[in-house]
Amino acid sequence: MTTDSVQQDMFTVLHGQPAPIVTRWSYVASDPFAITVAVRTRKDRWVEWLVARDLVIASLAGPVGEGDxxxxxxxxxxxxVVEIEIRSAEGRAVLEVDRDMLRHFVDASLELVAFGDESRHMDLDVEIDKIVGSCTE
Incomplete structure (x- = not known):
């Protein structure tokens, strides 16, 4: 059986808090440049961020990122750990995720789509239709 996605739940520490929270990391081969990080805020409620996969990969080796x-x-x-700082107009959160668990997730995503091969897994016509369609609505 083959799959085109990877998903992993991880306990993550919200900086300064005693109890961990649950985060869900997802990668789908059809959206090869992005990783979705979802933070469980309440039972059955998740807040999601899209993060560039190359940023997550690079974070295993050193500091990366600008902006949000x-x-x-x-x-x-x-x-x-890998420390993840997320900023918005509403505030700032710092998450700490186990580096080995994150590396395991990244390795699983690389088994699906090798680094540098992402553009081969995208249907550019579909992506252009999404953009053009959203502009005409």
Whole structure:
């Protein structure tokens, strides 16, 4: 059986909070440049962000990002994590996710679509139709 997506739930620490929260990381081969990070805020309620896959991959090795999402590997209380800072007009959140678990997720996404092969997995005509369709509505 083959699949075109990867999904992994991870316990994530919201910086400064004692209890972890659940995040869901998703990757779909048909949207090869993006990773969806969903944060569970309440039972059955999720807040989602789209993050560039190359940003997530690079965050395993060093600090990356400008603007709304910044990521960097670091050690927190003896744990090897990737710190994810998300900013918006409403505020700022800092998440800490286990670096090995994130690496496992990234590796699974790379098995689906190799780094550099993303454009082969996109149907540009469909993407253009989405853009043009949303402009005429």
């Amino acid at each position: 999402i910044r990521m960097r590997p670091c050690e927190v209380h003896g744990y090897d």
